[in-house]
Amino acid sequence: MTEIRQFDLIIHGATGFTGRLAVRELSRIAPPNLRWAISGRNSERLTALATEFDREFLVADSFSESQLDELTKSCSVVLSCAGPFASFGEKLVASCVKNKCNYADLTGESHWIEEMTAKYGAQALANEVTLIPSSGFDSVPASLGAQEFLKRIALDGRTIKSFGGYYSMRGGLNGGTLASGLKLAEDKIAVPNASRPGVFKVAALNKYATDFVMAPINERVVALDCDVDYHEHLLTPNIFVANLVRGYFGLLGWLMSCSVGRSVLRKLGPNPGEGPSAKIIANGFVKHTFLEDECDNPLRLTFTWPGDPGNTVTVRCLIHTGLALVASESQAIGFTTPAAALGNTLLQRLLDAEVCSYTCNSE
Ligand SMILES: NC(=O)c1ccc[n+]([C@@H]2O[C@H](COP(=O)([O-])OP(=O)(O)OC[C@H]3O[C@@H](n4cnc5c(N)ncnc54)[C@H](OP(=O)(O)O)[C@@H]3O)[C@@H](O)[C@H]2O)c1
Known part of the structure; x- marks a missing residue:
């Protein structure tokens, strides 16, 4: 992805339990030049969180294609904490694939990953988008x-x-x-x-x-x-x-x-x-x-x-995966795994950060 977008990275589902921890972790370790923001469905909760961490936010309900498109066109990488993913995940995946936005999430729902791969895998390869489901403690x-x-x-x-x-x-x-x-x-x-x-x-x-x-x-x-x-x-x-x-x-x-x-x-x-x-x-x-x-x-x-x-462990794995994606370290496109996409470079990041x-x- 050569095009410069408004943000390098957005944490989606930022107002949930892991989302808030992910925001806290990224604000602690973000490189000074990283342009990152938060998103979610509830504008009130987002305003409070964005104020606390001095971030911009986007309202993007998981069922609104237009809001999700605005989100995925505005950044290079989305990290999603909005689950259950079988309930809230599909339209975001579709939007990332369409708008060439790299993606990682926290799903452990393997049937959903298989369904998404079957539906959007070919287009993700054609658009050279990297999607890494299960970027938390699992897996x-x-x-x-x-x-x-x-x-x-x-x-x-x-x-x-x-x-x-x-x-x-x-x-x-x-x-x-x-x-x-x-x-x-x-x-x-x-x-x-x-x-x-x-x-x-x-x-x-x-x-x-x-x-x-x-x-x-x-x-x-x-x-x-x-x-x-x-x-x-x-x-x-x-x-x-x-x-x-x-x-x-x-x-x-x-x-x-x-x-x-x-x-x-x-x-x-x-x-x-x-x-x-x-x-x-x-x-x-x-x-x-x-x-x-x-x-x-x-x-x-x-x-x-x-x-x-x-x-x-989950939010640290997710955040470092996101930082590696922002740094274009992925070796794989389409639906992939932490090891196939980022392998040694992600492990080295996690070791260096004492995760x-x-x-x-x-x-
Ligand atoms: N891989 C792992 O090791 C691991 C570890 C922990 C969690 N997880 C998974 O991560 C997911 C989140 O867990 P959690 O504990 O953070 O759950 P949570 O606190 O319930 O958070 C769910 C998030 O989804 C958002 N959401 C719900 N409906 C939405 C919609 N229509 N549009 C946009 N966002 C919507 C919620 O927004 P509101 O804040 O507005 O309600 C909230 O931000 C779950 O699927 C869980 O299984 C995985």
């Missing part, structure tokens, strides 16, 4: 981490058939994330199963693995970039906790599947616009270990991401 750590892990295997002169990703984490739940899960269940969208469900001992880590709720989306994103089988799990200290966690998520899944259960979750869980407390966000962390399968001395690459996964760090047992 930047999995996408970039898997790429780095496989690079190290290749540097060893080896090939492998499969590897695992094992998470330890602490954090809270956003109303928007719950709303996205409820929307999937309500629409009776079949979420693909994780590739290796169940509880098992991970001898190399001396811990027990159990099901991880984000495995289906992360495994899908990694599979788009490599033909080595990648499976994801949550790590727990012992077999008792592993089964307890599995039972807990099983119960949640069952509640999601029936309308009474969904009403209970809506009543008890956070509403859209709400999220964990500042303390929970600050005390959160993610530790993500990539480990070779079935091998005596497996390669082990462990990433640490400080902060709450669904908020701190994550890693250790490897072979070094």
Whole structure:
């Protein structure tokens, strides 16, 4: 994109829970010459946020093609925090593709990504637009981490058939994330199963693995970039906790599947616009270990991401993705993944900004 537009970057859905955190994060780290603004549907809330951060704003309702066109013609990159994306995302994607505006978002709704790719993928390639869905906690750590892990295997002169990703984490739940899960269940969208469900001992880590709720989306994103089988799990200290966690998520899944259960979750869980407390966000962390399968001395690459996964890690990943897109660092066009589009350059940005760090047992 050679044409100069009014803004380099706009955060859309800026008045939501993650949107506001993204605005705060960008205002903290934005290079001085970056021309950025915010957008959303509610002019009153936008005025308050724009005043707080001394930004211009655009009103763009997700259902107004004219407002969205104004938005996507005015900037080079849109970062969208307006979800559930299956509810609010399509017209923005269509407008970005039409008006040659690069795009990244926070969706974990893989059926929606597939639908958007089928509808707008060819035009996105023709218009040379880069669209990177899942640029938050799902799936930047999995996408970039898997790429780095496989690079190290290749540097060893080896090939492998499969590897695992094992998470330890602490954090809270956003109303928007719950709303996205409820929307999937309500629409009776079949979420693909994780590739290796169940509880098992991970001898190399001396811990027990159990099901991880984000495995289906992360495994899908990694599979788009490599033909080595990648499976994801949550790590727990012992077999008792592993089964307890599995039972807990099983119960949640069952509640999601029936309308009474969904009403209970809506009543008890956070509403859209709400999220964990500042303390929970600050005390959160993610530790993500990539480990070779079935091998005596497996390669082990462990990433640490400080902060709450669904908020701190998510908005930092999104903002750095946006900055890399503004700097024209993408190697890919069309619907793509964090690793395929930005790979090493995004990982280096995240390491330089201390968003994550890693250790490897072979070094
Ligand atoms: N990838 C990850 O790791 C990750 C982590 C966290 C969240 N998420 C996803 O990110 C999304 C947002 O989460 P959240 O917690 O920030 O939710 P939220 O607080 O409910 O925010 C939703 C945003 O969408 C906006 N919106 C709703 N209807 C709209 C419309 N018609 N036009 C324009 N904007 C509209 C809302 O505007 P108002 O402010 O005016 O209501 C708000 O800004 C969810 O889909 C969630 O699943 C992903």
